[in-house]
Amino acid sequence: MSNLIAYQFKNSNIRIELKNNEPLFCLADVADALNIKNHRDLASKQLNPKGVEKIYTLTNGGKQELTFIDEANLYRVIFRSNKKEAVDFQNWVFEQVLPSIRKTGSYSLTLTxxxxxxxxxxxxxxxxxxxxxxxxxxxxxxxxxxxxxxxxxxxxxxxxxxxxxxxSDKQPALPNLNQNGRWLVIVKNNTVTHVENINGYNCINADVFKKLRMQTKQQAEYLLELAKRMRVIDGECSNSRLDAPIEELHSKFII
The missing domain is CATH 1.10.10 (Arc Repressor Mutant, subunit A)
Structure with a gap:
């Protein structure tokens, strides 16, 4: 996980990389904020090489190797500039950024x-x-x-x-389908959300299943009516129950 902190000082984007909870400042960003030209020469000639690190950093153009400097070298860069921005930048770093990092391990500013x-x-x-x-x-x-x-x-x-x-814009990986069998694939919003092997299961059209369920219920009621009529033999049911055809009593029966 990256320990890069990005924020803005006025119109300049400043990046800080935390290493062992110690801040390393992106030299190019600091030079831009202080209007210093040729920051590469500055790093090679005027800064302590022990406080200079090359770090691969995610940028708009992908990962690039950028130069970061420690706090001591930051002082050297600031003191080199005689512009008004240097005083404002120095006060901001020393009074806000560094105390916050020392206290929380990060500078809790939101996105630029x-x-x-x-x-x-x-x-x-x-x-x-x-x-x-x-x-x-x-x-x-x-x-x-x-x-x-x-x-x-x-x-x-x-x-x-x-x-x-x-x-999160990538579909979940599909399981190995290179085997015989029947598979249930569920797609939601054009994205595969579920895949399951359904060998051993029966599949039926939903409308057909509803009709089958209704007919099964009707047949059960028909058998129940027959059972009631059989009770006529034992005198537990009126003979008049036999006068009407069963389909007239239950017109929806499927005979």
Whole structure:
């Protein structure tokens, strides 16, 4: 599971990877926030290599190797910038982000605007593949992350949310059908939801079964009426019961 935390500082997207509960900051994001050019040269020439790590990170273009720096190197990058943004960024990191990470092990901010857009696109893709309504896909997402709306998903859960939407648009794997027999396959909303071997079971059309059940009931009532008429012999039933044909007493009987 990824320990990546993503959030925004003003108009810049900042990613932090937690390693042993210690934050590593994406150098490219920090450089963008502080308007620093050539961050690659910065990493190779001015930062402590012990605090620089290459980490494969999920991006819009797939997994890419990005450079992350530790807290000490973050100070070096901030102090290198003389722009006003550096002071604002420094105060924000030191007064909000780092204390929150030290206390909870994560920075509990919700999704960025870009991440919200990606969630919506993933929901639409899921609905198109599964032929489910958008509402149903959103409902399953809310239940998974225990939120009332997708905007409230925590930034640290973004990767898991995307994986959940990608995984849930796939049909369940079918069992091995390469064997003789009869199979019951249930399809709901164009998705196979159940497969079962029904060898040894009899199948009958539902309408035919209803007619058969009705006729069986009628035959049972017919036999019951015959049994009552037989009681005439023992004097337990009036002879007048025999005067009317049985089909007139029970017009629905099937004789």
């Amino acid at each position: 605007t870009e991440q919200q857009y990606q969630i919506k696109e993933a929901v639409h893709a899921n609905a198109a593949k599964t032929h489910r309504r958008f509402f149903a896909v959103y409902k399953s997402l809310y239940a998974k992350f225990n939120v009332p709306r997708y905007q409230d998903i925590l930034a640290k859960d973004f990767d898991d949310a995307m994986l959940f939407l990608e995984a």
